[in-house]
Amino acid sequence: MSKQVILYFSNTGHTKAVAEKIAAVTGAQLVPIQAEQPYTAADLDYNNPTSRTSLETHDDTSRPGIVAPDKRLIAQADTVYLGSPIWWGQVPHVINTLLETGYFRCKDVRQFCTSGETPIDKSTAKLTTDYPAINWGPSHRFTSAITGQEVEAWLKQGNQ
Numbered sequence: 171m172s173k174q175v176i177l178y179f180s181n182t183g184h185t186k187a188v189a190e191k192i193a194a195v196t197g198a199q200l201v202p203i204q205a206e207q208p209y210t211a212a213d214l215d216y217n218n219p220t221s222r223t224s225l226e227t228h229d230d231t232s233r234p235g236i237v238a239p240d241k242r243l244i245a246q247a248d249t250v251y252l253g254s255p256i257w258w259g260q261v262p263h264v265i266n267t268l269l270e271t272g273y274f275r276c277k278d279v280r281q282f283c284t285s286g287e288t289p290i291d292k293s294t295a296k297l298t299t300d301y302p303a304i305n306w307g308p309s310h311r312f313t314s315a316i317t318g319q320e321v322e323a324w325l326k327q328g329n330q
């Protein structure tokens with residue numbers, strides 16, 4: 171049986187809820203991605219140009235520390251579902267830190283996100299350009315109205 175894992179980064183619970191729904195449909199194991207230094211409400215304030223997320227996100231070289239994920243878990247997985255919020259149109263740099271561990275080379279990775287309104291496309295385009303050694307499947311933005319049928323339709327896209 172194929173092994174699947176869902177790695178997700180979530181601070182206010184939206185991406186976590188979506189990840190749980192994907193797990194319910196796929197049976198994949200859920201693994202939260204944790205920042206070494208958790209993000210506080212003040213850190214997440216996008217109206218403050220000097221908040222942590224404002225400074226990090228606008229510095230393309232920023233790579234916030236993360237709690238190292240289980241390398242074996244990722245090595246054994248045939249498919250990795252990778253979820254995050256969208257911050258200023260892109261994935262948070264925590265995701266870059268994760269991808270630059272090198273654990274994902276030649277893996278099949280399916281990106282998903284939540285956001286206020288921004289579509290996923292630009293973040294997918296940047297990830298596929300920045301990490302060409304990863305086999306990126308179709309990505310998808312989910313809302314809190316996520317249904318099992320929506321997840322199944324997304325999974326089928328990868329089998330075409």
Ligand SMILES: Cc1cc2nc3c(=O)[nH]c(=O)nc-3n(C[C@H](O)[C@H](O)[C@H](O)COP(=O)(O)O)c2cc1C
Binds near residue numbers: 180216258284286
């Ligand atoms: C720092 C920051 C930047 C954000 N930038 C965007 C954005 O560019 N577009 C958008 O639609 N939503 C944006 N959002 C909203 C989040 O993408 C949205 O609330 C997401 O569902 C949060 O996921 P989480 O609850 O899993 O942390 C931003 C939120 C934060 C905290």
